[in-house]
Amino acid sequence: MSPAGGSGAAAFGAAARHELADALARGAPLRCPECQLALTWQEVRPAEGVPYVRRRIWVMCPGCRRTAALDRPAG
Numbered sequence: 008m009s010p011a012g013g014s015g016a017a018a019f020g021a022a023a024r025h026e027l028a029d030a031l032a033r034g035a036p037l038r039c040p041e042c043q044l045a046l047t048w049q050e051v052r053p054a055e056g057v058p059y060v061r062r063r064i065w066v067m068c069p070g071c072r073r074t075a076a077l078d079r080p081a082g
């Protein structure tokens with residue numbers, strides 16, 4: 008266990024990220040594959056001048072504190 012103030016934020020593994028991306032593509036609620044809690048999320052704004060319009064969101068589980076960045080499907 009890391010002490011308070013440590014910067015070792017855990018990330019979701021590949022399987023969990025795949026599951027989350029799948030839920031996102033279906034418009035299903037995003038839940039943590041580990042503890043089934045509803046994930047909080049926020050949009051990541053692209054840097055100004057970036058030509059592509061693909062949007063990305065950053066999700067975090069309030070339970071296990073795992074995070075992931077997911078690409079939002081267009082449209």
Ligand SMILES: [Zn+2]
Nearest residue numbers: 039042068071
């Ligand atoms: Zn969790």
